[in-house]
Amino acid sequence: MFDAALLRNGLVPTIRQIDHPASGYVHTGASVVPCALVYLETDSAGSPNCKSADPFCYLEQAITLNRSLEAVGLPRLTVATNVADEVTRYLGKVDGDSRPNVLQLTPSGLTLPRNTRFYSAHFKLDMIEQLGAMLREGELLMVLDTDMLALRTVNKELLQRCQATGVGAFDISDQEFSAYGDARVIDDLETVAGVRLHNPRWFGGEVLLASGEFIKELVPCAHACFERYRRVINELNHNGDEAFISAALNLLSDAGHQIIDLGANRVVGRHWSGNTHRDLRWFKGCSLLHLPGCKRLLERQARRPVFSAAHVWRSLVVRHELNRTVWPLRRWVRSWVRPSSGRR
Template sequence: MSALLRRNFDEPSCRQAAPSSGSTRKRVAVVPCALVFIETGSTGSPNCTRTDPLCYLEQAITLNRSLIAVGLPRLTVATNVAEQIEQYLTKVDSDSRPRVLQLSPSRLTLPKMTRFYSAHFKLDMMEQVAATLHEGELLMLLDTDMLALRALDEELLRRCQMIGVGAFDISDQEFSAYGDARVIRDLETVAGKSLRNPRWFGGEVLLASTGFVNELVPYAHACFERYRLAIDDLNHNGDEAFISAALNLLADEGHQIIDLGAHRLVGRHWSGNTHRDLRWFKGCSLLHLPGCKRLLEREAHRDTFSAERVWRNLVLRHELNRTVWPLRRWVRSRARSRYDGRLQRDAIRSTAAVDVLVFDPDAGRLSGLVSRLTSQGMQVMPAITTEEARNEARRLNPRVIVASSPIGAANAGDLLGDLSRLPDRSHRPVMIAFSIDDVCLDWGPEWDRWFPRSADPGEVVRAVRDALTRR
């Protein structure tokens, strides 16, 4: 198997079918384009470990060389610092230099500390580059950490040209990694409405005509504004969130979107993802290699480019990871079981937002208690419904919970959630029951104190104060 994977890309089973000599059909022209947006002080990509922002340009140089090697047009690098990029490229041989396009100032505003900050400006690149296309040309929007292995399928390009768009549907990966409910909720939040068939599209490649881009851009800007307002509540930061939402809105209006991944025009490969079959990736025209950025950067400094050399390196990494993966999982599981409890308790203790949560379903009986606790300088949050009490307990992590009893629908486990399973009771909220009658019921071991209805509320206040003092 490893010998098969290491072979070059000229074997008959992998060779692209050549057009017949008598064919007069015109080839579909594509304009490959990638973003190198440099902003000092931004967070950058969590997947990139280098601090030099020009590392993205080095990746683009390798991408450009690979595109040329398979007969595709030269890459255009769209950037906000064209002069700096041009200066760097003077050190690169002319055959390896991508074209450079200066972007106009962006209308997008968001904090520089946003994850994947630079990637958000792909929307500007898409809009500005599409305006320069000739009739019939397709914009091919790419990430810099990609590699071209073979020519693109002409029939697929013609279908994209006819429909106007081809995108990379990675819903299967996103749904399985983060949960379909969570991903769909984020998509619909950014889209601003329920979606008929929510899909998540990868940002590493998009094929689009000028006409389709002109339709997409207004939707994408509207989605970006909703994305910006909800950014702290979303699982994903970056262009994929609002571009995917905009594509979904157009799909709901009847626009067809060709899935480029299904045709193996592109594949996203992580070197540590050892359960995927490399033979599938070898048949792709383009590879996205987010975990191999350094490999692509080093390749930019070689005298000659070789896709086979890069592929052999990928195979080697894959085989090594297959060997160490079981051991790595075992070590991680041991470390997790040993330290998770301590880390969770430390996080709970350090993130408490209020002193006391008071849960009273009849909305009045414990109001006097709330006033007394507040008058003594304690931070108190009242809750009326069971659902509200559960949510506030999880969100605010109170140090003490005082609840009416018997409450039936909500027991200590309901209110504590995962904290009820901590072996060390000193690191979860103190649970105090203030009953609606004088009958002492068996509330279970989660409750720390119980007071009958006839008890002086001052006793409950003292119990709360004592509990906070011990903490």
């Protein structure tokens, strides 16, 4: 068992305010433009991972994300939304230093039933297209989910490699293949891609680094994949932007584009507090944490007078330690429940 006290305290020296240029960009030869989607539709199907009834909960997550980005010297977050006036009014009560930028998305050409799971997430493609067109030379669009936390800045050499290749993405094929079966996931990818893929990979939607030139190739390819995705949506294992953007990334990879793996380089780690098999020390070394199971924790942090990533980290450690105790009991209960259900 690892030393929980060491984990709780080990992060503190790395989380601090650092001065950065007034322009808001990190001068590494490749600068980033962080953005996140806050698409509000009260009559659509929300995320199954979000239990809050407040549609502005995603905006509160974005406030915490922005505060954490600025705390490690990364540029201010841009929130892309379909209701900019409402978002701007909501942010009026937030301290100016914690307030992300707001971008009004132009109306989308993507059509989906509003009861589609992860309905809002599909419009991430609009954000990529519209913000990608605004990038200047040397800039990388950093596409993020709102339920994320920055722990440290991104390695400058890694950013330069992403700038050279045009793209860095989070390969989570190991997680998807083991959870749902490699045959099923690959079949979904190839169905959406419309061809047999050379080396099918599934990319997580929580982070993408892309240059303007790469986005010009990605967007039309992703739109074509979306149309195939829309026709077979009820037959797929996964609904959401990951399906058609992963398919598009695979097609571009097969066409010769190199994709930097952001997970292997610890730019990002996806952590569920209920998954206790991975050592937390690995996550501590990541630049960004995706915390889909800790949305309420991030929302509460947005309302604290002083931001502290170390405070969030300590909460994660406590949850992790508790789940290490509870997990064997859950497995034991499941082993007794399954036989009584008649399943083999």
